[in-house]
Amino acid sequence: MLAPQDRFYESHGLRLHYADWGNHGALPVILVHGGRDHCRSWDLIARSLQPHFHVLAPDLRGHGDSDWTRGGSYALTEYVYDLAQLVRRIAAPQVILIGHSMGGMVSLIFSGAFPEQVSRLVVLDGVTVRPDSPKPPPAHERIAKWIGQLDKLHDRSPRRYSTLEAAAAQMVLHNKRLSRDLALHLATHGARQNEDGTYSWKFDPYQRASAPHRLWSDDHVALWARIACPTLLLNAGESFLAGAKAAGLERYFQQARVETIQGAGHWLQHDKPQEVLGEIQSFLGLPVDVG
Numbered sequence: 601m602l603a604p605q606d607r608f609y610e611s612h613g614l615r616l617h618y619a620d621w622g623n624h625g626a627l628p629v630i631l632v633h634g635g636r637d638h639c640r641s642w643d644l645i646a647r648s649l650q651p652h653f654h655v656l657a658p659d660l661r662g663h664g665d666s667d668w669t670r671g672g673s674y675a676l677t678e679y680v681y682d683l684a685q686l687v688r689r690i691a692a693p694q695v696i697l698i699g700h701s702m703g704g705m706v707s708l709i710f711s712g713a714f715p716e717q718v719s720r721l722v723v724l725d726g727v728t729v730r731p732d733s734p735k736p737p738p739a740h741e742r743i744a745k746w747i748g749q750l751d752k753l754h755d756r757s758p759r760r761y762s763t764l765e766a767a768a769a770q771m772v773l774h775n776k777r778l779s780r781d782l783a784l785h786l787a788t789h790g791a792r793q794n795e796d797g798t799y800s801w802k803f804d805p806y807q808r809a810s811a812p813h814r815l816w817s818d819d820h821v822a823l824w825a826r827i828a829c830p831t832l833l834l835n836a837g838e839s840f841l842a843g844a845k846a847a848g849l850e851r852y853f854q855q856a857r858v859e860t861i862q863g864a865g866h867w868l869q870h871d872k873p874q875e876v877l878g879e880i881q882s883f884l885g886l887p888v889d890v891g
Contacts, residue, residue: 604646604657606665611685612678617665618686621646621655627719628692631657632683634701634726636803638664640789644873645698645880652886653696658686660703662804664789672750672806675814679706680713687717698880700724700869709815711831712823721831722880725866727843731852733817742812749809756805760798767791767799777864777871824852831856832883834876836868857883 604619619639629649631642639657646655659666660679669678683706687695697718699707704726711718736742761767767790768783778786791799815823831853835844837860843849850856859879864871878888 604655609686609689611661611682612669614661614667614669614682616658616661616667616682616686618656618658619646621650621657623650623652623654626652626654627694627696628690629653629655629696629698630683630686631655632697632699632703632707633657633660633663634699634703635807636663636801637700637703638786638790638802640664641700641786642869643785645869645877648877648881648889649884649886652884654690656686656690658682660706662807664802668804668806672753672804672809673811674804674807674809675811676702676705676709677815680709683707683710684714693717694719696720696722696884698722698724699726701726701866702728704728705820708820708827709823711829712826715826715828718827718829720829720884721827722834722883723832724834724876725836725839725841725844725868727833727835727846727849728841729817729820730843730846731817731821731849732846736816739812742810746809746812750806753805753809758800758805760794760796760800761791762798764788764791764799767801775865775867775870778867782870821852825854827853827856829855830883832879833858834868834879835860836864836866836871837862838865839868840866 604621607620608617633641639659642657649655662668697707704723711721764787768787771783772778792802850858861868861872861875869876881888
C-alpha cells in the first residue's frame with residue numbers, strides 16, 4: 601500500500617482522524633505522534649510494518665486533520681482518552697503501541713493504566729519526566745502560570761507562510777538533519793491553506809499550554825511499574841530531554857530495555873530512520889531491513 605486510508609471516529613464530541621494502512625485481521629500497531637506533529641510523520645515506519653501488522657496512525661486532538669478542543673484544554677490524560685476510544689473502535693483485545701515524544705508519554709500512560717491491552721510498547725525519546733523530579737509547585741502557582749500561558753496564546757496570531765516550501769524551510773531551521781524532501785512531505789501534511797493563499801500549521805497553538813492538573817513524576821513512575829509488556833525505550837543521543845538522559849530508567853519497569861540512537865536529535869525517526877526502524881523490527885521479532 602502506497603498511501604493509507606483516511607478514517608475518522610468520535611471522542612469527547614470531537615471528530616478525530618487517523619490513517620489506516622490496512623492489513624485488517626493482523627495484530628494492530630498504533631503509531632502515536634508527538635506535539636505539533638501529525639500522523640503522516642510515521643510514513644516510513646508505517647510502510648515497513650504494514651506487511652506484518654494492521655498499522656494505524658491517529659492525529660491527536662488539536663493536530664493534523666483532527667478537531668481542536670473547545671476551550672484549548674490538552675492534558676495528556678485527554679489524549680489517553682482518545683487513544684482508548686480508538687482501541688475500542690478497532691475492537692482489538694491487544695495492540696502494540698509506538699509513540700514519539702508526547703505520543704510516547706501518552707503511550708506510557710495508556711500502557712500503565714490498561715496493561716492487559718498492550719502486548720509491546722516502543723517509546724521514541726518520549727520519557728519527558730525524570731523519576732527524581734522535584735515536587736510540583738503549589739496549586740496557585742500552577743494555575744497562575746496556566747492562565748498566563750492561555751492569555752499569551754489568545755493574543756498570538758498564527759504564523760503564515762507564502763508557500764509550503766517556505767513552511768518546510770522553517771522546519772529545516774529547527775532540525776538541520778531534515779532533508780528538503782522529508783521536510784516538504786511533513787509540511788504538506790502538517791499545514792493547511794488560508795483564505796489568502798498562505799499556509800499555517802494545522803496544530804492548535806493552545807496545546808502548548810501546561811495544564812495545572814497534569815500528572816507529576818510520582819504518578820508516572822507508578823504507571824510505569826504497572827506496564828506488563830516488553831518495553832523498548834529508544835532514546836536520542838543528542839536529545840534535549842532530561843528524562844531521556846536519566847540513567848537506570850529500566851529499573852522502574854517490569855521488563856524494559858533502553859537503547860540510544862547516536863547522532864540523532866529528538867526527532868530520531870527522521871534523523872536516523874534506518875537505525876530506528878531496525879531497532880523496532882528487531883524488538884518486534886521481524887527481519888531487520890538493511891540499507
